[in-house]
Amino acid sequence: MSLFTHILACLLGMGSWVSINGLWVELPLLVPQIPEGWYLPSYLSVLIQMANVGPLFVTLMHRFQPGKLNETAVIYFIIGLGTAASLLLALFWKETTVVAGAPRSVALLVLTFFLSTVDCTSSVTFLPFMMRLKPQYLTTYYIGEGLSGLLPALVALVQGVGVVDCVNVTAAAWAPNQTAAAAATELEARYQPANFSPEVFFYFLSAMMLVCLVAFLLLNHHPAVAREHRNGDYTNGVKATHGRSQASEKGAVRTDPFRVVNAEPRSGFGTGAYSTREVLYIFGILAWVNALTNVVVPSVQSYSCLPYGNKAYHLSATMAAVANPLACFIAVFIPIRSLLSMGVLTCLGTGVAAYIVSMAALSPCPLLVHDTSGVVLIVCAWIVFVLTLSYVKVIIGVILRDEGHSALVWCGAVVQLGSLLGAVTMFPLVSVYSLFSSGDPCNSKCP
Structure with a gap:
């Protein structure tokens, strides 16, 4: 295997979701300067789901017009669009336009929609493109996809996003039968100024998209990568012998220790190695895991962590971002593809997700809120949740x-x-019915 090709595959994966992940971690610096305020996350959730028009179009083209869509041209287009949109975001994110008599961040919202379309469409274009390379490079791509969340988080950490100081302030407290105000001291959460501006951060995102574009160019045209392409002598990652595949010689080929691809197909899906019921099982788990990891649990992260303190929140977010690429790295050396093991890991991750959501529902007074063990539990829960379900996705x-x-x-x-489906479920619960209450990182109101 070529280390150079592994690096390029990783860089391509990093470009898949780096823009939207970067936008999310930059929210604490954006919302004080735009008219939408903290309604912006709700708008972002809606825009990201509207952007599914991109993958829907690609999927329908593959289904009804197979071979008509130039996959390489689509990837060039979406990476170029993502680079341009990130650059324009750095220039115009603060610009407002009066709509229906009120100022609105039209430029920010429109450019966010374009970035969302780029990232969503990458799910149905980057993965199929990796079919051109040998199977080992797909896991490297997933490592890069995990880094697309970790790298912006680390840059935001250096930037100082969301760092809170608890400052003593004096407030007027009126006592019952008194006409004068008594001085009361309480702690107030104040965000520290960032080390560099959101504009610089968006320039970083556009640079990352440009790196992704260069990586894709090299994956298509570099001679060293051409030697790593899967050619006609490979069938499902198994090299043929004397012009005939091992499958045709032996009637079956073992692609992993947990299943045998029989000569007689069990269904019309793919190679026919899995029955229709097993295919539905795999796709059901895939949809469920992505609903949890992409929308359901992240949408309540602040509610689940902030009651335990600002450090618990930042530690959970950072370690969860590290756990994603770590899970992909583990999959390189321990590629367990047993459907039973997949179900067990999914149940484990779902159980941990249920604990996180439960703590969010109990906010601002979750279990063990004043105990160090509560901090340890919530941080470990986030690590285990991301680690197990990211492994399942890979x-x-x-x-x-x-x-x-x-x-x-x-x-x-x-x-x-x-x-x-995760967004449709969580958006009304969080943004419409307000079933979750935020904790104050400086003042606990719990007994």
Whole structure:
């Protein structure tokens, strides 16, 4: 295997979601300077789901006009669009336009929609493109996809996003039968100024998209990468012998220790290695896992962590971002593709997710809110949640990669479908019915 190709595959994966992930971590610096304020996260959630028009178009083209869509041209277009939109965001994110008599951040919202379309469409284009390379490079791509969340988080950490100081302030407290105000001292949360501006951060995002574009160019045209392309002598990652595949010689080929691809197909999906029920099981888990990891649990992260303090919140966010690429790295050396193990890990991750959401629902007074063990539990919960379900996503991607190009297109489509269902569920709960209450990082109101 080529280390150079691994690096390029990783850089391509990093460009898949770096723009939207970067926008989310930059929110604490954006919302005080725009008219939408903290309604912006709700608007972003809606825009990201509207951007699923991109993957829907690609999926329908593959389904009804197979071979008509130039996948390489689409990838060039969306990476170029993402680079331009990130650059324009640095220039115009603060600009407002009067709409219906009130100022609105039209430029920010429109450019966010374009970035969302780029990132959502990458799910149904980047993965199928990886079919051109040998199977080992798909896991490297997933490592890069995990880094697309970690790298902006680390840059935002250096920037000083969301760092809070608890400052003593004097407030007027009126006593019952008194006409004068008594001085009362309380703590007030104040955000520290950032080390550099959001404009610089958006220039960083545009640079990352440009790096992704260069990586894709090299993946298509560099001679060293051409030697790593999967050619006609490979069938599902298994090299043929004397012009005939091992599958045709032996009637079956073992692509992993947990299943045998029989000569007699069990379904019309991919190679026919899995029955229709197993295919539905795999895609059901894929949709569920992405709903949890992309929308449901992240949407309540602040509610679950802030009651335990600002340090608990930042530690949870940072360690969760580290756990994603770590899970992909583990999958390189321990590629367990047992469907039973996949179900067990999904149940474990779901149970931990239920604990996180429960603590968010109990905010601002979750369990053990005044105890160090509560901080340890919530941080560990976030690490285990991201680690287990990210591993499941990678293994499903590897399984579907063995089933062919069309399977990876459907993989990307189901990823976006799961995210959409998660958003439809959580948006009214968080933004409309306000079922979750924020904790104050400086003043606890819990007994």
